[in-house]
Amino acid sequence: MECYYQYSNSLKEKRPPLKRGQLKWQIAKTLSNLMVPGGDVDQGDKPIAGPERLVNRMTSIMTA
Helix, strand or coil, X not given: CCCCXXXXXXXXXXXXXXXXXHHHHHHHHHHHHHCCCCCCXXXXXXXXXXXXXXXXXXXXXXXX
């Protein structure tokens, strides 16, 4: 008795290659979506996102 099976890769949808800079953009977008906002840092009225927020958080930790 012979068993036949299909490879899952053969049925995978083929996509065109990413353009220059798109991979970095997707990684940055994914990482920013994974960041959980912290409630222990007083940021005033304006929320800060991205690297600026990380720098402020590190500064507050180092001065405490």
